Amino acid sequence: MRIKKGFVLRDVCGEKIVVAEGKENIDFTKIINMNESAAFLWEKVKDTDFDVDTLKLLLCDEYDVEEATALADSQTILNQWVEAGIVE
Template identity: 55%
Template sequence: MKTKKGFRLRNICGENVIVAEGIENIDFSRIISMNESAAYLWNKVQSIDFTANTLIDLLLEEYEVSREDAAQDVNQLIEQWQKAGIVED
């Protein structure tokens, strides 16, 4: 999968949020907030093809977490990203 073009991570008032670029795309009901680890992953996979395993490996490199916990978190994160429409297969 890949991140969709036109969506960028921004820090707004101390919050990491994904917003659509371009004035015509602004819909404040569709801003997606990300915690530190989700924002880290988003930044790492920009413009590359990635899988759940890619994200798991990135979490394991950056954080002290078990593979099982990382896999659970990644699966939930991918589901959220897909539901929000910010990634594509």
């Protein structure tokens, strides 16, 4: 998987928001608010190929979390990204 070109993480009033740059930004359904761990993952995988296991390992390395919890959280985050159409 890979983050689609044209989507960037911005800090807006203290909130981490993924928005589309350019003409795609007209579609406001593609603006996504991210919590701290999701924003961390976004920053780590931007411009790289990744999968749910990559996200899991990143969470385990950064946070004090069990692998099963990290995997479940990673799958949830990835599903949200897929549903929003911001990854391919």
